[in-house]
Amino acid sequence: MTYNTSKSKALFERATRVMIEGGSSPSRGPANYGDYPLFIDHARGSRIWDADGNEYIDWMMAYGALPLGHAHPRVVAAVAEAAAGGTLFAAATEIEIEVAELLQRLIPGAERVRFANTGTEAAMAAIRLARGYTGRPKFIKFEGHYHGWYDDFLVNAHPQPIASLGHRRDPIRIPDSSGLNRQALDDTIVVPWNDLAAVERAIDTHRGQIAAIITEAVMANIGVIPPEPDYLRQVRELARAHGILFVLDETVTGFRIAPGGCQQFYGLDPDISTFGKALGCGFPVAAFVGRAEIMEALAWGGVLHYGTQNSSRVGLYAARASLQVLTEDGAAAFRHLWKIGEQLGAGLRAVFAETGTPAIVQQVGPMLQIMFTDRPAIRDYREFCAHVDRDAYRRLARRLFGAGIYMSPSAALHSVASLAHTDEDVRCTVDAVRKALRHGD
Ligand SMILES: Cc1ncc(COP(=O)(O)O)c(C=O)c1O
Incomplete structure (x- = not known):
């Protein structure tokens, strides 16, 4: 099935007639999403569905506001x-x-x-x-x-x-x-x-x-x-x-x-x-x-x-x-957040090594971001401004949308693990990144 986002496009056109850049925060508008953002219709667990019915694994989790995933x-x-x-x-x-x-x-x-x-x-x-x-x-x-x-x-x-x-x-x-x-x-x-x-x-x-x-x-x-x-x-x-x-x-x-x-x-x-x-x-x-x-x-x-x-x-x-929920059973939820975050980070690093991509993953347990750079690590704002290719990241994130992976389109934001994410979500995401890097421009 081809990836179709025509309903999001139409909603965006309608939105721009009533709201500046079609929304209420530039993070959700063209500055990050290009021509038009995806309009999300509903969500459950680790998944979101857009207005056209496309399903995504959501690694943004409302900018980190959903530690348990959607609609717990x-x-x-x-x-x-x-x-x-x-x-x-x-x-x-x-x-x-x-x-x-x-x-x-x-x-x-x-x-x-x-x-x-x-x-x-x-x-x-x-x-x-x-x-x-x-x-x-x-x-x-x-x-x-x-x-x-x-x-x-x-x-x-x-x-x-x-x-x-x-x-x-x-x-x-x-x-x-x-x-x-x-x-x-x-x-x-x-x-x-x-x-x-x-x-x-x-x-x-x-x-x-x-x-x-x-x-x-x-x-x-x-x-x-x-x-x-x-x-x-x-x-x-x-x-x-x-x-x-x-x-x-x-x-x-x-x-x-x-x-x-x-x-x-x-x-x-x-x-x-x-x-x-x-x-x-x-x-x-x-x-x-x-x-x-x-x-x-x-x-x-x-x-x-x-x-x-x-x-x-x-x-x-x-x-x-x-x-x-987060603190019951000896705060087991945090062990899950760390496990998912570390699996995702390790999987992405392996893909970068395998495909010879000049990229790293920076992370603290459940929060992580891909950085396209030839540096082994980025330690502050100046290094990020000088040595991170934000356009390369943006291109990857936009390709991932078509593969059902919703990561931030902005290199300056990050992905987060939630209690709802599964090992299978990690596997699908790593596979999608591998394909996107192999077939990318
Ligand atoms: C570290 C930090 N502090 C404060 C804020 C502002 O929070 P809010 O968007 O809820 O006003 C943010 C938002 O992203 C943030 O990342």
């Missing part, structure tokens, strides 16, 4: 129960306490919990809290790290030509958007990641002015780039020595790498950490958590954080069901 029966039942009893109240609920208690038990740094809706909101609240608590204006963020679309973060998050980045001792700050508050980036200090000396220099230059260092636990928006051994702990120590709060963004890594996130996996004790994506298992639930003494600053009259939809009942029912 326990989540579906929980959501139906919540919706039948009322979705949102202008009042406190017991489910909010229950999920907060679960987070407190699972996450090492979660002495106190505050719910929000998106990773962006959680990160922006975390920075406001750090500024409020320390009374300092600036914060450090790293090149290539994405913490959401809040003005203060939108700098050097997208890949850029290497020649535009400046010297690594004094990075040129490249805003990722027009329309930012003109002062927004004045207090944002940008430094290369996986380079402790760069952080030391920045602290020295802005002595007494820095409220927070915010970092992704694993770089997940420039492919997948793991931290160098002990790097995050050293950054944390440096922050502590200077009265700077260490803010760990676990929006991607939370409930994916280990029950207690990367802070458990790498043995870190962040002052504040942020969660989103996998927490709500497909519903908009996010949280920022931290040391009680710092979180106290959220008390009325201190640092403000509001939200009509914060801790929506439906989202928290989904979160509770998902956290229960």
Whole structure:
């Protein structure tokens, strides 16, 4: 059967008459998908079906928001129960306490919990809290790290030509958007990641002015780039020595790498950490958590954080069901996520070796990305910008759509394993990649 996506094409044409670029986020539009994106009709487990009835093995899992896969029966039942009893109240609920208690038990740094809706909101609240608590204006963020679309973060998050980045001792700050508050980036200090000396220099230059260092636990928006051994702990120590709060963004890594996130996996004790994506298992639930003494600053009259939809009942029912599935039987689900991720990574590496393809797989257990490069490893944003062939990756991903494999079309994103993926899904995917590379252009 020939691969036909004519219904997606027609839907896209209709969509562009009512929404800019046919949708509500550029990630899902032509910037990543070319002429038109696939329109997904429904999904179950590890599979999605588009409007034309084509079936795909889904390795994107809603940008990592679905640790259990699509439409997990326990989540579906929980959501139906919540919706039948009322979705949102202008009042406190017991489910909010229950999920907060679960987070407190699972996450090492979660002495106190505050719910929000998106990773962006959680990160922006975390920075406001750090500024409020320390009374300092600036914060450090790293090149290539994405913490959401809040003005203060939108700098050097997208890949850029290497020649535009400046010297690594004094990075040129490249805003990722027009329309930012003109002062927004004045207090944002940008430094290369996986380079402790760069952080030391920045602290020295802005002595007494820095409220927070915010970092992704694993770089997940420039492919997948793991931290160098002990790097995050050293950054944390440096922050502590200077009265700077260490803010760990676990929006991607939370409930994916280990029950207690990367802070458990790498043995870190962040002052504040942020969660989103996998927490709500497909519903908009996010949280920022931290040391009680710092979180106290959220008390009325201190640092403000509001939200009509914060801790929506439906989202928290989904979160509770998902956290229960993930942590039961001695957190067996995480062993599955790692097994599937490692099988996929190993299979892809074998195919690259077999076909003589200049590509590597970078990975931390369940999250991985293919990088077309002649380098043995990519360690930071600058290496990615200089040495990764993003067009080659994009061509592969688009060919894979036709073979029923849905991997991110963007080289800067990544694939994730879910509880729903099977050994057979891995085998089909590796076979499809082998064929695509053999018959590719
Ligand atoms: C590390 C990280 N932080 C924050 C965010 C923002 O989360 P959201 O899209 O839910 O606002 C993202 C989104 O991809 C992310 O990858």
